[in-house]
Amino acid sequence: MHILMNRFFWITLICFAFVLSNSTKAQMISHKSKIQVHKAWARATPPYTKNAAIYMILKNNNSANDLLLGVQTTVAKVVELHTVTEEKGMMSMYPVKNISIPAHGTVVLKPGGYHMMLVNLKRQLKVGNHVTLTLQFKHAGEVKLKVPVHKSQRDIHEHHEMKHD
Amino acid sequence: MNLFINSRIHLIGSLIVLFSFVAGGISSAASVNKQAKSSSENQGSKSNQENFMLTNHMGSKVSLFDYKGKVVILLFGYTHCPDICPTQLADMQRLLEKMGDNADQVQVLFITFDPERDTPKVLKEFLTFFHPSFVGLTGTQEEIASVAQQYNVIYMKREVGSKAGYLIGHSSFVYLLDQQGHLYKWYKQNLEDSNSTLDQMAGDIQQLIMKGSRT
Numbered sequence: 001m002h003i004l005m006n007r008f009f010w011i012t013l014i015c016f017a018f019v020l021s022n023s024t025k026a027q028m029i030s031h032k033s034k035i036q037v038h039k040a041w042a043r044a045t046p047p048y049t050k051n052a053a054i055y056m057i058l059k060n061n062n063s064a065n066d067l068l069l070g071v072q073t074t075v076a077k078v079v080e081l082h083t084v085t086e087e088k089g090m091m092s093m094y095p096v097k098n099i100s101i102p103a104h105g106t107v108v109l110k111p112g113g114y115h116m117m118l119v120n121l122k123r124q125l126k127v128g129n130h131v132t133l134t135l136q137f138k139h140a141g142e143v144k145l146k147v148p149v150h151k152s153q154r155d156i157h158e159h160h161e162m163k164h165d
Numbered sequence: 166m167n168l169f170i171n172s173r174i175h176l177i178g179s180l181i182v183l184f185s186f187v188a189g190g191i192s193s194a195a196s197v198n199k200q201a202k203s204s205s206e207n208q209g210s211k212s213n214q215e216n217f218m219l220t221n222h223m224g225s226k227v228s229l230f231d232y233k234g235k236v237v238i239l240l241f242g243y244t245h246c247p248d249i250c251p252t253q254l255a256d257m258q259r260l261l262e263k264m265g266d267n268a269d270q271v272q273v274l275f276i277t278f279d280p281e282r283d284t285p286k287v288l289k290e291f292l293t294f295f296h297p298s299f300v301g302l303t304g305t306q307e308e309i310a311s312v313a314q315q316y317n318v319i320y321m322k323r324e325v326g327s328k329a330g331y332l333i334g335h336s337s338f339v340y341l342l343d344q345q346g347h348l349y350k351w352y353k354q355n356l357e358d359s360n361s362t363l364d365q366m367a368g369d370i371q372q373l374i375m376k377g378s379r380t
Contacts (some may be wrong), residue, residue, distance in 0.1 A: 092334030
């Protein structure tokens with residue numbers, strides 16, 4: 001019997017095509033999520049304070065380096081990327097154009113180090129709120145996240161009662 | 166024979182590496198604290214030089230010696246700083262929690278490098294957010310510069326093209342003063358995890374309080 005007449009041939013081919021298309025789709029989805037964000041938190045701000053800091057861990061699961069190009073949020077006019085350097089005994093913040101995340105590498109944004117600076121806040125960041133951020137990566141594209149507001153770094157690890165003053 | 170020599174070399178090498186890690190670890194430990202030297206002979210002439218006068222966040226003139234009787238924690242910063250200054254103040258709030266009932270024997274003072282933008286009203290909102298007892302101090306550029314010099318604090322206004330306006334680079338030690346307003350110790354925190362520094366500070370403050378209650 002000619003192979004093209006064989007129904008098993010066609011069934012197998014169709015199944016194969018189906019599996020292939022799905023795995024490609026999965027690859028496309030996982031390419032976008034190849035930057036993982038962990039332990040993101042925004043520092044709660046006093047009333048009328050102009051600027052705030054957001055910290056997080058960025059993990060690049062891709063086999064190519066990536067660049068964090070920028071961040072947008074509705075809660076502030078502008079988000080700048082900053083680093084902190086110590087020179088001549090002084091801690092100084094510097095805006096940076098982008099933050100490089102090496103292939104299969106991790107970059108930590110933390111107090112005293114890299115951080116996202118929200119400039120000219122439109123509202124106070126209160127504990128319990130969330131800040132919606134859109135991160136723009138050169139290769140991974142857009143990553144949207146909701147960042148919780150905490151008083152300090154310890155609160156993202158622990159679960160404890162809110163202190164009542 | 167070769168195997169024996171190799172393992173000896175490996176052992177010595179490992180010990181050297183281990184030792185360097187330990188030595189390096191100890192020297193770059195979470196806090197660096199230095200004790201101010203003050204002999205009893207110097208204290209008389211030194212004491213008035215240590216006093217300073219600034220404006221508090223209620224708009225009143227205050228002097229350091231107004232806080233005599235309390236242990237003072239002195240910090241310097243500015244409210245436009247989103248990272249280091251709020252981190253340090255949040256840590257001081259945690260420190261007061263560690264002090265428990267003794268917290269009312271401690272006064273946190275925050276001196277701004279930025280009198281232009283940090284008006285008394287701005288300072289009040291900023292400081293009381295962290296703890297109702299925290300006091301913000303401001304003054305003229307000259308008054309602030311003079312106090313900064315007293316504690317060897319360095320700072321520099323910088324235009325860095327940020328939409329936040331000018332930023333101020335500054336040293337970020339925390340100063341502990343005893344109940345007579347004399348500099349006792351200063352600390353450099355590990356901003357990412359300040360637990361060990363805070364525990365050390367709490368211990369030092371307890372000692373000062375105990376010493377104070379005995380005299």
